[in-house]
Amino acid sequence: MGRYDTSIAIQEEARRYLAGGVSSNFRYHPIPVPLCFERGDGPYLWDADGNRYIDYVLGNGPAILGHSPAGVIDAVRRSLDIGQAFTAIHRGELELARRLTEIIPCAELVRFDISGTQADQIALRLARAHTKRTKVIKFEGQYHGWADNIFASVGPALNEAGPSDHPATVLQSRGQLENVAETLIVQPFNNLEHVDATMKEHAGEIAAIVLEPIACNSGVIEPEPGYLEGLRALCDREGTVLVFDEVITGFRAGLGGAQERYGVTPDLAVFAKAAAAGFAISIIAGRRDIMEGVTDGVVHGGTYNGLTSSIAACSAAIDELERDERAAYRRMDHAGGRLVDGLNELGREHGLPLHAQGIGAIFTTVFTENGPLKNYRDYKSSDEAMRLRFVEEMQNRGVRITARGTWFMSAVHGDVEVDATLEAADGALAAMT
Ligand SMILES: Cc1ncc(COP(=O)(O)O)c(C=O)c1O
Known part of the structure; x- marks a missing residue:
């Protein structure tokens, strides 16, 4: 049985009743197939096949306190x-x-x-x-x-x-x-x-x-x-x-x-x-x-x-978000900062033009020799095929990021998730070289 078989079956059935199989055009994300999720908890999501993901999509931003806070x-x-x-x-x-x-x-x-x-x-x-x-x-x-x-x-x-x-x-x-x-x-x-x-x-x-x-x-x-x-x-x-x-x-x-x-x-x-x-x-x-x-x-x-x-x-x-003098922001800065630094370092180690930039609470990963990005043209000139391949390799290793390369952090992504994410990125980049 394939890793995404149940998701694929549900998507196919959904297309019979739900226009396009999703409720927003921005959810097509066929990387490598559109996933169907069953539940979320804190920084994690589980898909219909039982695969667990560290989730950096967070509903495209809303779940700043993780799922079901x-x-x-x-x-x-x-x-x-x-x-x-x-x-x-x-x-x-x-x-x-x-x-x-x-x-x-x-x-x-x-x-x-x-x-x-x-x-x-x-x-x-x-x-x-x-x-x-x-x-x-x-x-x-x-x-x-x-x-x-x-x-x-x-x-x-x-x-x-x-x-x-x-x-x-x-x-x-x-x-x-x-x-x-x-x-x-x-x-x-x-x-x-x-x-x-x-x-x-x-x-x-x-x-x-x-x-x-x-x-x-x-x-x-x-x-x-x-x-x-x-x-x-x-x-x-x-x-x-x-x-x-x-x-x-x-x-x-x-x-x-x-x-x-x-x-x-x-x-x-x-x-x-x-x-x-x-x-x-x-x-x-x-x-x-x-x-x-x-x-x-x-x-x-x-x-x-x-x-x-x-x-x-x-x-x-x-x-x-106000609790303990806004500790949530310190946590996002810490975890997001570790990821940005760690991903840039991994890109160098693997000899790939992976470039991460942003602030702790939200950042992006693109493949370009011309970082940092300053405007849309810089972003659009980055290597889209490599970015999508990276997104797919990360997904196969249990890390979910948006197709456009954006990572949303939550206040409940901690060092455990960051370590696991960097390990997945190491594997993903190795698979791409
Ligand atoms: C900056 C910005 N403005 C507006 C919107 C539209 O918001 P909504 O999807 O809630 O209609 C979005 C959605 O992604 C956004 O990112």
């Missing part, structure tokens, strides 16, 4: 007894909103939603309403959800992407409205001069600059020193709303997100994924005068916004 599960369990959806304010929601205004630097007011895609949409709508402008600057390789008006140039092929200093606006889905390029201007990440020139060229037209402050969807690329400060200054100069999409970095780059880590405060921010440690919540946070648009004609709705379970999960996640 006791404190969060208990809080959610208690919430189930008081009812789920009130379509009205409840005390837990008020208390969480108050707490978030203390935790997130830009948060004078917050709103809750359930997904990053939707929260990004209301952030853009608020910015447009506030500035009475329509155009938005986004960065190549960055993802802000799959809605028509922003789903462009997330992963364009290099032969379609246009010149590196003037990237084309490349649509990412069939069926998407085609006029996106009229409102969206795509820029290379980590190049302030280009944004400066673009803002001068479109003076008085740019409603918002939206960015992942750490580019996590195209390698894990930190902003260069002064870059976020520079964007802040340009937005101040032009009256443009600076939006940090912290769907990944929120609660991960630090409890207060990348804005806390780098000391640059945006006008609006979106947190999701790790915010409820595996439950569905997103948070729109920002300046009072912009957020108050919702009382002045800007509509934001959502039946499931503020469910008691989501609120309970987010509050409990904060409790866990």
Whole structure:
């Protein structure tokens, strides 16, 4: 019997009832076959064939406390007894909103939603309403959800992407409205001069600059020193709303997100994924005068916004992440730092161009001679076939990482998991030489 036979059989049957066999296009991951998972516990996952994995995918980021963290599960369990959806304010929601205004630097007011895609949409709508402008600057390789008006140039092929200093606006889905390029201007990440020139060229037209402050969807690329400060200054100069999409970095780059880590405060921010440690919540946070648009004609709705379970999960996640003076972040820095150093060392030992970079809580592995990555083009020029082979070899050795090479850490990945992971990487790289 093969290692993945049960997963393969379940996938085949799923395709008869579930379109494409999965519930999100980003789950196809046929490396070497799409897996079916049965359960998770802490840093581990078990697939339908009984194989155990050290999990660095963590649901694509949410499980920052590992799978089924006791404190969060208990809080959610208690919430189930008081009812789920009130379509009205409840005390837990008020208390969480108050707490978030203390935790997130830009948060004078917050709103809750359930997904990053939707929260990004209301952030853009608020910015447009506030500035009475329509155009938005986004960065190549960055993802802000799959809605028509922003789903462009997330992963364009290099032969379609246009010149590196003037990237084309490349649509990412069939069926998407085609006029996106009229409102969206795509820029290379980590190049302030280009944004400066673009803002001068479109003076008085740019409603918002939206960015992942750490580019996590195209390698894990930190902003260069002064870059976020520079964007802040340009937005101040032009009256443009600076939006940090912290769907990944929120609660991960630090409890207060990348804005806390780098000391640059945006006008609006979106947190999701790790915010409820595996439950569905997103948070729109920002300046009072912009957020108050919702009382002045800007509509934001959502039946499931503020469910008691989501609120309970987010509050409990904060409790866990704040415990012992935020020890969770020290643990992620330690384990993630050991992995980055260890993987780079193993690459050298095996004579392979394995390059790991990022921060402790999230990092990437790519195969390139041209590290460190500074922008999408650097990431896209790395050797994709080698990266996918590495992902597959790691999976065969019981370590699960994302197909795009991203590793998410949790507060429960410890030295035992790091040692086992480095041993697996040693074997995987040996198999590749
Ligand atoms: C930076 C960023 N923004 C927005 C989204 C969309 O969030 P969701 O999948 O919750 O709609 C994602 C999802 O991966 C993301 O990484």
